[in-house]
Amino acid sequence: MKLVPKLRKEKKVINIHGEELVDDYAWIKQQDWQTVLKNPSKLNKEVLKYIEDENNYKSEQLKDLTDLKKKIFNELKGRIKDKDSSVPVKDGKFSYYSKYLEDAEYPQFLRINNLDNKEEIILDANQKSKDFKFFNLSSVSHSHDHKYLAYNVDTNGSEHYDLTIEEILTQKIITKKIENTTGEIIWHPNNKIIFYTVLDNNHRPNKIFAHKIGSNPANDELIYEEKDAAYFCYPSLSQSKDYLLIRTGDHQTSEYWFSQINDYKNIQCFKKRTDREEYEIDHANDIFYILNNLDGCKNFKVSTAEPSNINDWKDYIKYNPNHLLLDFTVLKKWFILFQRVDGLNQILIKNLENSEEHLIKFDDETYELSLSGQYEFDTDLIRISYSSPITPGTVYDYNCREKKKILRKTQEIPSGYEKNNYICKRVLVDSHDKEQIPLTIFYHKNTPLNGEAPLLLYGYGSYGITIPDSFSSNRFSLIDRGFIYAIAHIRGGREKGQEWYENGKLMNKKNTFLDFISCAEYLCDNQYTSKGKIIAQGGSAGGLLMGYISNERPDLFLGIIAQVPFVDICNTMLDEDLPLTVTEIPEWGDLKNNKQAYKYIKSYSPYDNVKKQNYPNMLITGGITDPRVTYWEMTKWIAKLREYKTDKNLIMLDMNMDAGHSGASGRYDYLNEVALAYIFALKISNKTAS
Template sequence: MLRLLVLMCALTVSVPAFDLVNPKPPVAAKKPKDVTVHEDKRIDDYFWLREKGQPEVVNYLEQENAYTEAVLAPAKELRAALYKEMVGRIKEDDSSAPVPFRGYAYYTRTEKDRQYPIYCRKGLAAGAAEEILLDLNKMIGTNTYISVGQYHVSDDGTRLAYAVDWTGYRQYEVFVMDLATKALIPQAIGKVASLEWGAGHDVLYYVTENDSKRSDKLHRWTLSTGKHELLYEDKDELFNLDVQKSRDNQFIFCLSESKLTTEVFALPAVSTGTELKSLLGRTENVKYFAEHRAGKFYYVTNRDGAKNYKVAAAPDTAPAQLADIIPHNPAIKVEEFDMFAGHMVVTERENGLPHLRVYDFATGRSKRLEMPDAAYEVGGDRNWEFDTTEYRFNYQSLARPPTVYAANLTTGARTLIKQTEVLGGFAPKNYKSERLWAVARDGTKVPLSIVYRADLDRTKPQPLWLYGYGSYGISLPVSFSSSRVSLLDRGVIYVIAHIRGGGELGEEWREAGRMEKKMNTFNDFVDCAQWLVDRHWTTPKQLVTSGGSAGGLLMGAVLNQRPDLFAAAIVQVPFVDVLNTMLDATLPLTTEEYIEWGNPNIKEQYFWMRAYSPYDNLKKAAYPNLLVNVSYNDSQVPYWEGTKYLAKLRTLDTGHNATLLHATMGAGHGGAAGRYDALNDVARNYAFFLQALGMSK
């Protein structure tokens, strides 16, 4: 224990602050554009930054990158040390948990000094030779980005259909491989949003996007004949399509989903017909998701007032005649299910924590699998086989690395399949994880997930990193990060605020943080930060924060509300130009998100968003140290949102802190695809935080 305390003291030596003297920040040209709507006068000086590909825009982004590097330069050695630490904790030559399917084990592996995974398989018999299916390190060629999206082996195990994103824009090009010869099979499917095999290995079902990246058409392609058929088009701008197959391989499902409503169409997997059958129709504010087993359709649905969802079933011949299997419980949110021949595994969430419930069809009884930690993340791993009594799940916590177990569905006994190794002397016992509840200004209790060094001095405030999201009903995972250990070991506490708008406490929690109630999301986060300060976990000078995408919206709104509460913020691929984006129906995601934020073409809803849109509510204030990260090929939140935001903020900022922009030019919403490139980006972020806190070397 004494040695660890000495180490932490050694790691908290002051380092040089940001260089804000020598480099001068780029100044974006002002080109006023009137964007007035609903008699609300707005002039956008930086609208021109959305002109992607124009030399002036590219040059400006490159200048911002150079400025950021210059300001961060005093911590160059710190950044290199962080990167070395993080690489030192990963097992560079490693493989994923193997997935059994049709006589083979499928897995990915990595090799030292190579950026990308290698997709492989080998026979289940002892001594079987490895077969390399995809080596992304070779496939990338002269491209700067590569990522595999869809990856499906045909029912008979003879062919592989996969899709590759070459830019980060989440447009996936389809390829089909003969697994015996590894040769590609000619087809002209092109780019897809989702993909699934029909029965056998000759028919592929796939969904394509329109110009605004809405997934709107379902197609079928027959490989042997090259025949193409358009099966369905959804013209409702609120809905996106996805194609799936029941695990028993009997049905193709076409899911049409908006933020509040779904409709599922079914087609027998062996069918050559084109008529899709709607299982339960489309009813506003009713969602259902389908599976199939033993002559019945099974549903996770909120029908009949089941706000937090239930599991029900109906015969194939009468798919709308539902009978409850797991009735609705207002205290427990049913999130999804995995269907097998003799069992069903249901993912539930109670008091903010996920649970796995195993239902035995033979007995009609169910029970939960037990979990060891107070705060954790658990969910199904890759389970490709239908006729099995083994269920694979992934378990982790803030202090425990990801572990894949196989649970016997009959007995509940579990077998360790794969535990992620964390090198560099990491031991879970050296860290403490807690679950606490902060109190928001309206009295609502908000769950917090916390992790820190077990030997940290808790008698005084400490540096603390607060993270949040709070949108779309998404529950933030309480997951492990070997990179984060570098901050924990320097005495930083890490906290996740599970604020309203997320899904941690069920549908009511989500509804309390969307549309006209969206301000609750931002207020919750501010109140969680203040709660931590008031209880001496930290102080404003020791408090840093971050969020990405819709969590970037959170950051922007929170910093406008309380810029004095934080020492620094990382604003990642942020949705901050809310009004301009939501008024442009040609942009990806815009129309389908009218029922998440509101439709700004409706005056009342426009002013909901006007009240918090970060770009439009920037003000004269002393903002904390800021690092805004954007990606040039981002399809979800365009690079120009964060770029405009920072350019405008600099003209209003009355403080003397670092205001930085980093643009990743060869990536998309998820950042760099290469694992070493991604760790370099993390090292930059962490060094920024530590510089802002005056910590570490």
């Protein structure tokens, strides 16, 4: 039996707001951490050995479940159609799509000539990835004349992308490796220039360049530079293709710059940034459309402005406080609005010729609905995707004029799936302050609701991100073994509008955690499960949630699955060299300059509140090249948990040594991480025999 790993202490003290912030493990963060993220072999040997010891300890603890892990992996894989393809998206004389070959980890990208139905491969990610353990392909983007293909590749998970441009017919490389980009690629309509964003030394996207294809990238023109470290910038092309648009902003404020596309160096500000004002713009049919929260419209409205007078905004979609407006698309004849009402997504279609409007409707109690890719401008068809927790993904083309859905694809489950075997419901749970929290619950119809079932409760609750009630075939490996699966739509997301987000951030952050605890208690009180039978799961900022509940309510939870968890919030938010620290002050608070914010954040920071007590069983994961939640956060946390915990429960670290924040990059490699989480859940629930 391998010994429990132990990390040595080396006390570091930060004096702040009249008190000491003590960290016994701060030394494991290297000064050249950016180098380590790009090349993990540069990691301090003592830290590397500790992480390797943790990985070996985890393997030792789970070695008796090797066969079960293989079985679950095969189940997960068996629910994925091996030879699969996306629905082609039409763009002029071609339709573009992707497909997977048998046992392939990565897709091929193809197009069909709409005139002669001839198919050609324009990029094979399997060939491009063969020399790398990690391979993330981003922004595969063809030129408007269909002659060139640009794409970005990250080969270690650090989210530093290299940009390449090829001629499609000859596969000749036109521009090779523009380094250190963010992943986005925008083609100029003249097909000779691309626009892209570069990361600074602290991994912040702050400069936008124009590159003439085939030229030396060293000569690329700087179009825009963001001087404020809290603001990140990205380019886009207006729907009309008349304007280059540049968005810059943080979590609560945005600003746009724009120029005529043929005069892209002459860039000007659309509306100067004002704290807490957000707006998004597009241009079509000689009009600027502006989604914005001005005039107290927290849940957003849509305005319009003429290019000749961009300061004169007129209401187009008037404000409705019960409708959260999320996004829009403008076509030649149609305005498409994506909104959320009563916690469910809707698509509103407005006819630009006669102003008539209608909704695309679905009947399930809870579901996920989204708009998919759109190339063509003069069309009546839009692409939508739909699913629910027990309804596999479905792709439709929707004819806006005929108000008709055209089925294009239904997700196949090769190993078999019968929807009628499962029950899905959404309930409202009273939180600590009587706010009602949406809670999605689904389970096999034969699972008894007598309090005996183990239950996995998932939560996130940050950045205004809504956790969708979408279909995931992976979950049935637990549900079919008697688990109940639940998703807590807690404050900090936007499930119930902008105020839902604002009431779960800054000095309201604890609402996120207390909402989750209320959902867990509801599930116990209503016999879905019992105290000590719940396994909580959350990742990244959801890992912060996992850290809080493990400190404050360990009695409720049998286990915690904390994936790339953001748990060392005080030290991270005081380290302004890290990529996200400055831009995330509006999310968490200004610890450095605001004593009240510091006190509040320290009161819930998981790392700073580890105490001598029993803790649930815990599986903690990380990625060695993760620039968002760096390797030292979960490493320090598990070392401190080991020091303080007073129980004999299982606590393990799984550090992926070949990936970053999102884990393994291949579609099947990723399933190993899912299978690991599931065997942990089954082990601690005494369900390994099933």
